[in-house]
Amino acid sequence: MSAARRRLLVLLLPLLWMAVFFLAPFAIVLSIAFAEAAEGLPPYAPLLRWVDGALTLQLNFQNLALLAEDSYYLDAYLLSLRVAAISALLCLLVGYPMALAIARAPERWRVPLLLLVILPFWTSFLLRITAWIGILQDQGWLNGLLLALGVIEAPLQLLYTEFAMYLGITYCYLPFMVLPLYASLVKQDPALLDAAADLGAPPWRSFLTITLPLSLPGIVAGFLLVFIPAVGEFVIPELLGGPGAQLIGRVLWTEFFQNRDWPLASALASVLLLALVLPIALFQWRFAGERRR
Amino acid sequence: MNLAAPRPGSAEPWRDPGAEPFLQIEGLTKRFGDFVALDRVDLSIWRGEFFALLGGSGSGKSTLLRCLAGLIEPDAGRILLDGQDMAQVPPYRRPVNMMFQSYALFPHMDVARNIGFGLRQEGASRAVIRDRVAEMLALVRMEGFGARRPDELSGGQRARVALARALAKRPKLLLLDEPLSALDKNLREATQFELVNIQERTGTTFVIVTHDQEEAMTMATRLAVMDRGTLAQVGTPGEVYEFPNSRFTAEFLGTANILEGVVEALTPAGARIGSSEYDFDILSEGEPPKPLGSRVFVAIRPERMRIERAQEGADFGDNRVVGRVRDIAYFGDFFVYYVVLEGGKELRVSQPNLRRITERPVDWDDLVAVSWAPEASVVLPE
Ligand SMILES: Nc1ncnc2c1ncn2[C@@H]1O[C@H](COP(=O)(O)OP(=O)(O)OP(=O)(O)O)[C@@H](O)[C@H]1O
Ligand SMILES: [Mg+2]
Numbered sequence: 316m317s318a319a320r321r322r323l324l325v326l327l328l329p330l331l332w333m334a335v336f337f338l339a340p341f342a343i344v345l346s347i348a349f350a351e352a353a354e355g356l357p358p359y360a361p362l363l364r365w366v367d368g369a370l371t372l373q374l375n376f377q378n379l380a381l382l383a384e385d386s387y388y389l390d391a392y393l394l395s396l397r398v399a400a401i402s403a404l405l406c407l408l409v410g411y412p413m414a415l416a417i418a419r420a421p422e423r424w425r426v427p428l429l430l431l432v433i434l435p436f437w438t439s440f441l442l443r444i445t446a447w448i449g450i451l452q453d454q455g456w457l458n459g460l461l462l463a464l465g466v467i468e469a470p471l472q473l474l475y476t477e478f479a480m481y482l483g484i485t486y487c488y489l490p491f492m493v494l495p496l497y498a499s500l501v502k503q504d505p506a507l508l509d510a511a512a513d514l515g516a517p518p519w520r521s522f523l524t525i526t527l528p529l530s531l532p533g534i535v536a537g538f539l540l541v542f543i544p545a546v547g548e549f550v551i552p553e554l555l556g557g558p559g560a561q562l563i564g565r566v567l568w569t570e571f572f573q574n575r576d577w578p579l580a581s582a583l584a585s586v587l588l589l590a591l592v593l594p595i596a597l598f599q600w601r602f603a604g605e606r607r608r
Numbered sequence: 609m610n611l612a613a614p615r616p617g618s619a620e621p622w623r624d625p626g627a628e629p630f631l632q633i634e635g636l637t638k639r640f641g642d643f644v645a646l647d648r649v650d651l652s653i654w655r656g657e658f659f660a661l662l663g664g665s666g667s668g669k670s671t672l673l674r675c676l677a678g679l680i681e682p683d684a685g686r687i688l689l690d691g692q693d694m695a696q697v698p699p700y701r702r703p704v705n706m707m708f709q710s711y712a713l714f715p716h717m718d719v720a721r722n723i724g725f726g727l728r729q730e731g732a733s734r735a736v737i738r739d740r741v742a743e744m745l746a747l748v749r750m751e752g753f754g755a756r757r758p759d760e761l762s763g764g765q766r767a768r769v770a771l772a773r774a775l776a777k778r779p780k781l782l783l784l785d786e787p788l789s790a791l792d793k794n795l796r797e798a799t800q801f802e803l804v805n806i807q808e809r810t811g812t813t814f815v816i817v818t819h820d821q822e823e824a825m826t827m828a829t830r831l832a833v834m835d836r837g838t839l840a841q842v843g844t845p846g847e848v849y850e851f852p853n854s855r856f857t858a859e860f861l862g863t864a865n866i867l868e869g870v871v872e873a874l875t876p877a878g879a880r881i882g883s884s885e886y887d888f889d890i891l892s893e894g895e896p897p898k899p900l901g902s903r904v905f906v907a908i909r910p911e912r913m914r915i916e917r918a919q920e921g922a923d924f925g926d927n928r929v930v931g932r933v934r935d936i937a938y939f940g941d942f943f944v945y946y947v948v949l950e951g952g953k954e955l956r957v958s959q960p961n962l963r964r965i966t967e968r969p970v971d972w973d974d975l976v977a978v979s980w981a982p983e984a985s986v987v988l989p990e
Contacts, residue, residue: 504712507712509699510713514726514777515726515729515730516725520729528716
């Protein structure tokens with residue numbers, strides 16, 4: 316078998332995977348987005364219909380038009396992007412020192428420390444969120460502690476606030492930030508820092524001029540790994556966040572389950588996906604081009 | 609006594625008891641766990657010296673340089689640079705620059721930014737940095753490479769960029785960790801020449817680690833041979849080569865035949881050393897460092913020995929042994945004969961290849977006599 320053929324075969328598996336588990340479902344969702352809502356099961360009219368004895372394709376653009384017209388949806392998108400960006404930033408701020416500390420720890424400590432970062436994943440996600448409710452609620456541990464210490468006189472409203480939502484998202488997504496950061500930090504040659512110090516750079520300058528720029532791929536990867544799922548995050552804002560925040564996840568849920576408007580929900584999901592994938596693909600393409608230069 | 613030709617105009621401050629050393633290392637010790645990488649090293653280096661560190665792999669050369677640069681903290685001992693104790697001075701404040709064994713070029717910066725890195729830390733102006741970088745690029749003959757990334761350079765080009773980067777700040781002390789090992793022969797010789805040139809022009813003090821004896825011998829004002837974290841011998845190349853103080857240095861710097869014997873008599877010219885083991889006497893010049901009757905080792909350089917065909921039953925004399933040629937190695941400019949003595953001891957004898965020979969004067973399995981002058985034998989102090 317020639318090398319080119321072998322390469323094709325190696326590529327075939329991931330491509331097949333993408334086709335079966337990403338492209339096909341996406342095509343289905345996208346097609347529903349162009350359908351009309353109807354009573355029945357599934358609750359939409361098929362795209363291909365017999366009209367006057369001929370098979371015709373009936374595309375309904377009203378769902379998409381509605382998304383553009385009604386600022387309710389646009390606001391939800393923007394708010395979600397904002398929440399996701401802030402969450403990713405918080406993860407970066409918390410995760411970078413952690414990843415750096417693990418990467419600089421003696422070698423035999425690194426794997427145990429990484430395991431500690433991943434350890435929370437071994438308990439159920441919902442359980443961990445419920446635990447946070449126990450900590451944050453008015454009679455919760457945190458308020459109890461603050462009251463006991465005399466820092467506050469009356470319980471603080473912690474639960475069902477933006478604070479609780481960001482705390483929850485940062486807490487849950489932190490490993491996705493730490494792992495790629497660690498991977499890029501640990502492979503940096505320590506001799507580079509020696510060289511920088513030798514050439515007169517105090518530690519903070521070698522961090523800014525050497526460590527940070529060299530870890531940029533890790534930062535980008537970690538940011539995307541947190542940002543992308545956080546945009547559509549539904550459970551954490553629902554359980555910990557305030558009632559006001561109309562995030563796209565909640566809007567989607569409402570349209571899908573409460574209003575049973577599958578076409579609109581599909582349109583929402585498709586637009587969300589495209590709005591995320593296109594800029595990221597563009598960015599990746601440019602970034603890779605820059606590296607190759 | 610300095611036997612190597614001193615460079616014209618070069619002083620020998622290490623012979624002047626009044627001269628203050630530029631770099632003083634006292635009792636420097638560094639341990640990695642149980643392993644002692646540097647063991648109470650004492651060394652003084654004077655301003656403007658070109659000091660070479662030689663030694664086998666893992667003997668502690670890089671560790672010593674890293675202590676000088678401040679990159680690792682010694683467990684004990686002091687480093688004084690220009691009279692100032694360096695213990696509390698972090699690496700980024702030391703007037704010392706280092707060329708790393710792995711080069712440690714910054715992969716995300718182009719060549720010009722790598723070379724200018726040190727100057728940027730000083731807050732030098734753009735114009736100053738640009739000029740200095742251009743000057744350094746010219747110095748290492750890398751003009752036109754300023755915009756390349758390190759991963760777009762060959763190994764030798766990377767070495768030259770690393771050298772330029774270490775020189776850019778005009779350090780008082782320049783540490784070079786095997787700077788030329790990746791260069792081809794011509795470039796290496798040109799760069800050696802250039803290094804000596806730079807050193808003489810700038811008056812910078814150089815400490816250079818090298819595996820290449822020839823490099824150390826030709827470039828260094830003095831050198832130190834390191835062995836398992838200690839300095840086995842320090843001296844001018846001539847001193848160390850001609851008067852090795854131990855079997856280790858005798859065999860490390862160049863090659864040497866080491867013969868064992870007992871000091872039998874002191875003569876007006878030197879000593880007579882009997883080696884009943886091989887059934888011959890060795891005459892050596894100068895006082896032996898050991899008293900009468902003690903066991904000593906004598907080193908004789910292969911190029912100081914003469915070899916000639918001998919008759920069966922030829923008698924032994926002083927500094928004359930008989931054996932058989934086991935092997936002959938041809939090096940182009942000289943031959944090396946491996947001669948096995950009766951007791952099994954093997955000697956190396958090298959002879960210059962004076963003319964193109966069709967018929968070898970000495971051949972495989974020939975019975976040969978090997979002889980040398982008394983002044984060729986050096987009695988090793990240890
Ligand atoms: N960070 C470290 N941790 C543990 N041991 C070390 C460390 N650095 C060096 N060593 C050990 O110290 C000894 C001296 O190392 P060093 O790098 O100084 O050798 P060297 O003389 O430069 O050798 P080479 O010629 O191979 O470069 C070696 O045995 C090495 O294994
Ligand atoms: Mg080394």
